[in-house]
Amino acid sequence: MLDGLKPGEQLTRVELHRRYGCSTQGGIAPSNASKTVCFFTDPKTGHRHGYYDGWGADQLFHYYGAGQRGDQTLAGMNSAIVTHHDKGRTLECFRGSRGLVTYVGEFELVDFYFTDAHETSNPDVIRQVVVFKLRPLNEVNVDLPPLPFTPRLSAQVETVPIAEQHTERAYVSPDREPYEAELSEAKLVGRYCDYLQAIGHSVGRLRVLPPGESRPIYSDIWDCTTRELVEAKSSVTRDHLRQAVGQLLDYGRFADATTHAVLVPSRPRADLLAYLGAAGVCVIYPDGSGWKRVDNAR
Known part of the structure; x- marks a missing residue:
């Protein structure tokens, strides 16, 4: 003192x-x-x-x-x-x-x-x-804020509602406004989830707090019915798809998923489809009022 x-x-x-x-x-x-x-x-x-x-x-x-x-x-x-x-x-x-x-x-x-x-x-x-x-080392009588999450020795995994629109960046930079790409991804996720629910699937998203980390990571979609892990991207560029594969690998360490998929606004070009296929990742994209799927799982 x-x-x-x-x-x-x-x-x-x-x-x-x-x-x-x-x-x-x-x-x-x-x-x-x-x-x-x-x-x-x-x-x-x-x-x-x-x-x-x-x-x-x-x-x-x-x-x-x-x-x-x-x-x-x-x-x-x-x-x-x-x-x-x-x-x-x-x-x-x-x-x-x-x-x-x-x-x-x-x-x-x-x-x-x-x-x-x-x-x-x-x-x-x-x-x-x-x-x-x-x-x-003394009684604290001055108000100090709490942490949203405290690092743990083991992973904490739970399913949360799709409406809970958190991202990893929201915890690292909570005062930041969403990017246009994030808003586009949210719309794409909303449309696809509406479709899944219309055919009787139960959907949510995974919130994972990895061991020793103070920030959770969130999947975009967790199809509880088929146990499919889905990452959405606002574009079909190589950089976007490579990022999606990395994120699916990260989330997938903590999820008992049967398949991994990327949700994108249009069909990727041939070499990128081959890349996703080599990574064992399926592709989902809108086709008029419906959805097309390319199953690339190895």
């Missing part, structure tokens, strides 16, 4: 620097003068950097590391948290990032893991970041 400061008390970062030697800028601020590492969590500014700190179901506070661009490492300011115990420094938490901040209390490092986040002010660029799992 910081001498002369109680959890819930407020002070400016300038005053914090004067009293304890912590920098007036940055999310992680080590100080040799007071043998502390101060870290700052602020949802208002953190989300712009892709940082979504919060309490996990494990009762630990999950705190995103420093580094606004490119993959984060355990070097630089992040090393101050990793080595705080070995260097005899306490780890002190504040809510807020600049101006007036609120003292939360002392924490200790339990573990860390890596996950995906967008770059500062750029939700289109995804990078790997480090997340520290921190245990409070």
Whole structure:
């Protein structure tokens, strides 16, 4: 605990620097003068950097590391948290990032893991970041947000409604507006699901939280009746179809699927059909008011 400061008390970062030697800028601020590492969590500014700190179901506070661009490492300011115990420094938490901040209390490092986040002010660029799992050493009476999902040792798989229009990117960059391609895919998925339900199939989508990950991944369609895993794409370009195959392989590790299929707006050209066939992926596309299917499963 910081001498002369109680959890819930407020002070400016300038005053914090004067009293304890912590920098007036940055999310992680080590100080040799007071043998502390101060870290700052602020949802208002953190989300712009892709940082979504919060309490996990494990009762630990999950705190995103420093580094606004490119993959984060355990070097630089992040090393101050990793080595705080070995260097005899306490780890002190504040809510807020600049101006007036609120003292939360002392924490200790339990573990860390890596996950995906967008770059500062750029939700289109995804990078790997480090997340520290921190245990409070005092009662926390300052409001801090919860995590949507806490990393688990084993995969968690469940079927959710098609209407639950989440994507992996929605969890990495929840403030980002959907792309036109995503909206086109959603319309295609809606049309095909209407058809499946009209012929008596039960449909949903798989939400998978892989082991050790903090972000779920979502299939586009899970045909519960035939156990077919379907990934939709808004175009039949090579890049789109290669991406679809990779996604089906990823989801397929956690699903007992009988077949994999890609749902596209038109028939792919011959070489791409051959590629999908070699990958064991079927093709589904609209044909007037109906649907055509190319079964390429090996």
